Amino acid sequence: MKLNRITLVISVFLAIAANKTVMAQADKFDKEYSPYQGMSTPINVYFGDTHLHTSWSTDSGMAGATLTPDDAYRFAMGETVTSNLGWKAQLRRPLDFIVVADHAENLGLADFIRREDPILMKNEQGRKWVEMTKAGKGYDAFIEWLRAEDNDLIDDPKMVKAAWDLVTTNADKYNRPGSFTAFHGFEWTSHPNGNNMHRVVIFRDDKNKTNRVLPYSQFDSVDAEDLWKYMQTYEDKTGGKVLAIPHNGNLSNGYMFDTKTLSGDPLTEAYARTRMKWEPIVEVTQQKGDGETHPFLSPDDAFADFETMDAGNISGKVPKTNDMLPGEYARSALKEGLKQEAELGSNPFKFGMVGSTDNHTGLATTREDNNFGKAHFVEPDPHRIEHVLIEGAKPELSLYAKDLGASGLAAVWARENTREAIWDSMARKEVYATSGSRLKVRLFAGWDFQESDLSREDFAIHGYANGVPMGGDLTAAPSGKSPTLLVQAMKDQDGANLDRIQIIKGWLDKDGTTHERVYDVAVSDGRTIDKDGICKEPVGNTVNVKDATYTNDIGAVAQQAYWQDPDFDSNEKAFYYVRVIEIPKPRWTAYDAKFFNLKLADDVKMIVQDRAYTSPVWYTPE
Secondary structure (H helix, E strand, O other): HHHHHHHHHHHHHHHHHHHHHHHHOOOOOOOOOOOOOOOOOOEEEEEEEEEEEOOOOHHHOOOOOOOOHHHHHHHOOOOOEEEOOOOOEEOOOOEEEEEEOOEOOOOHHHHHHHHOHHHHOOHHHHHHHHHHHHHOHHHHHHHHHOOOOOOEEEEEEHHHHHHHHHHHHHHHOOOOOOEEEEEEEEOOOOHHOOOOEEEEEEEEEEEEEHHOOOOOOOOOOHHHHHHHHHHHHHHHHOOOOOOEEOHHHHHOOOOOOOOEOOOOEEEOHHHHHHHHHHHOOEEEEEOOEEEOOOOOOOOOOOOOOOOOOOOOOOOOOOOOHHHHHOOOOOHHHHHHHHHHHHHOOOOOHHHOEOOOOOOOOOOOOOOHHHOOOOHHHHHOOOOOOEEEEEEEEEEOHOOHHOOOOOOOEEEEEEOOOHHHHHHHHHHHOOOEEEEEOOOOEOOOOOOOOEEHHOOOOHHHHHHHHHOOEEEOEEOOOOOOOEEEEEEEEEEOOOOOOEEEEEEEEEEOOOOEEEEEEEEEEOOOOOOOOOOOOOOOOOOOOOEEEOOOOOOOOOOOOEEEEEEEOOOOOOOEEEEEEEEEEEEEEEEHHHHHHHHHOOOOOOOOOOOOOOEEEEEEEEEEOO
């Protein structure tokens, strides 16, 4: 024992002496050995849902949904919860972040009714709905609320304040900086004349700031320009930060990306600047259809017809016509933005792209084999596929559960999983959309990238140092040069292999006409890309619809591409974004058919090719 103590003392003195020698050695150099000190490069991709509803949304809770924001947070964090219809539900992997975006209109009303909250009981209309619900006529109360449309039958700021305090307290309760992010948010639910103009409002801040305002609703205004004034007031009042994400526009009947204001005035430079200040990204894919492009708008795009829902507007009362489509889809809006910028001096549609669910179940599910549906009444059930979604819709305009997609997710490149880092990535548009898979995509654009850069061990560091990421800008092309793009993609670790990588280019020519073109830049399985930049050979299909299975015998685990624009004109405004497409796999309807032993009609889609869309990179001449 005595010898061991002596040995320990000697070891300590030797270690101190050695440390002094090392420190003296380090002092001889004018730089640090570690190359990563102070690095702020976004190194991680985080997946989340920016558009999830619970029973605190009145169109959900009064219609019969039961899951609360607590349930939604626990589910998103990976816990098992019991669904609205009694199923045990769990994600395969937890999400990284969530925005519980319950509708601002009578926020939390169903919960107030259930608890017979004293604030509500003092309200004549609220007391009536409580009594109706106790008498078993809760759905009748919901229909009465629904038919009031933009008339606030409760009209009690005390209830709004109480509900918002609970919402913000809950978000802070579940926020775990570094591991799980819970944002403060709500949905502004404007649908003038039945046309979907909804936005999800997302705050960067905690309740010390967000509780200084109340949620803004359609009872305040149905005009997005008024919403933006509310957002400006919030920032001026609190010093906080806020942004809004418009819905995918496929149910807006042309209004989401209209070339005039809601009041009918032509767009102005001030309008364009204001819109892009508050709405840097848009939702392009969700359960109610995909909003990237449409076969009518992109007839030469073999992959344009994806989860298309285009019967009418969100009310199911006004049919869709082809002239409405350009104001509904992201690609056509991005092209229109180039034209507006040439005329106004600013681009009103210079947005990045994300996906999210818009589920009204409290369950953020996006996998085809784990689809709990858009609303509680279309959770897994033998008859859900034929369920009509919109109350009172004309038969020819009805939307059915079979038409819904199991979409989507928002993917964010950020340094860390915190409110601040993820919100900042959204604000700078370094984000991308997926239709449900967690595939990884990275994009850099510049003037001097080389194909050999794809194999660099410092790929991302080099990309940031010598170009711009998705959401970025290129300007004033150097003489004789055209944009060079580097793309890397990797499959979802628990999902389908990759079929191909595509680059979608849009541009404005000297005559003021917009164009688009799709280039295949990487394909799997030894297929070839022709001189026009298209691979006409399909990847194949391993799906067994009857058993709802597929194999990854085709496709690629990862793909990458170097691409230089072969048709670049330095005088033309342009944008470029990446679309990554997976191999075919069973759609959620095939999983339902197998589980419930169903014989489905021939018009029910049973196979899907999920995908991702990056935010664009824009080129602007001097």
